[in-house]
Amino acid sequence: MKNLEKLIINPPKNFIKIGSPFMSFFLLESFVKMGKTDKIIPYIKDNWGKRMLDKGATTCWEMFDITRSYCHAWSAAPAYFLPAYILGVRPVSAGFSKIIIEPVPGKLKWAKGTIPTPKGNIFVSWKILSSGKISIKSFLPRGVKVLKCAPSRTRTGATTLKEW
Numbered sequence: 001m002k003n004l005e006k007l008i009i010n011p012p013k014n015f016i017k018i019g020s021p022f023m024s025f026f027l028l029e030s031f032v033k034m035g036k037t038d039k040i041i042p043y044i045k046d047n048w049g050k051r052m053l054d055k056g057a058t059t060c061w062e063m064f065d066i067t068r069s070y071c072h073a074w075s076a077a078p079a080y081f082l083p084a085y086i087l088g089v090r091p092v093s094a095g096f097s098k099i100i101i102e103p104v105p106g107k108l109k110w111a112k113g114t115i116p117t118p119k120g121n122i123f124v125s126w127k128i129l130s131s132g133k134i135s136i137k138s139f140l141p142r143g144v145k146v147l148k149c150a151p152s153r154t155r156t157g158a159t160t161l162k163e164w
Contacts, residue, residue: 005034020063021047021075028081037085038106044078087113087124088136095119098145101138119143 007015008030018024024047031039048057051064060075061067084090088103096117103111103126112125120141127135140146 008034009036009039019065021060021072021077022062025074025077025080028077032081032085037104040081040085041106041108044081048078083113083115087111087115088126089113089115089122089124091117092147096122096144098147099140100147101136102148103134103136105134117141117144 008027011017018027024043028040028043031037031043047064048060052061057070059071060073060079062069062072062075085104086106086108088101090100090102092098092100096115096119099122101124103124105111105126105128108128110125110127113123115122115124122141122144123139125137129135138146
């Protein structure tokens with residue numbers, strides 16, 4: 001498994017590169033599974049940022065470069081990974097009636113955002129304090145129960161859920 005992780009993180013120059021936002025979803029998911037969430041933000045900045053936004057994109061293109069379609073829902077991986085892992089809000093049960101707030105900051109110092117749910121908007125903000133600890137603030141709609149995992153700077157999962 002470690003050899004596969006090495007190939008994903010540092011592919012040889014002769015490897016065929018991912019060319020589409022759709023396939024990038026699976027790369028971003030592999031970063032999460034390997035505990036390499038610090039790679040998510042740079043990848044999004046390089047691809048959706050430099051390769052789309054800097055070229056005037058206002059939607060998620062089918063391909064990062066010259067494209068046939070300028071609006072592809074399955075090219076919107078950042079719309080999933082940023083709230084779910086960087087902000088840290090993930091549903092535990094259907095309809096967001098139970099959630100986890102478990103940010104994985106990587107090299108970021110803060111983040112904030114709003115997640116629309118069937119029960120109403122969930123607002124979460126977090127920041128890294130000078131002590132290195134993380135401060136999390138949240139505003140939740142009625143009927144949403146939070147199960148909180150201890151935040152981690154580098155990985156998600158593998159911690160005991162505690163009611164908050």
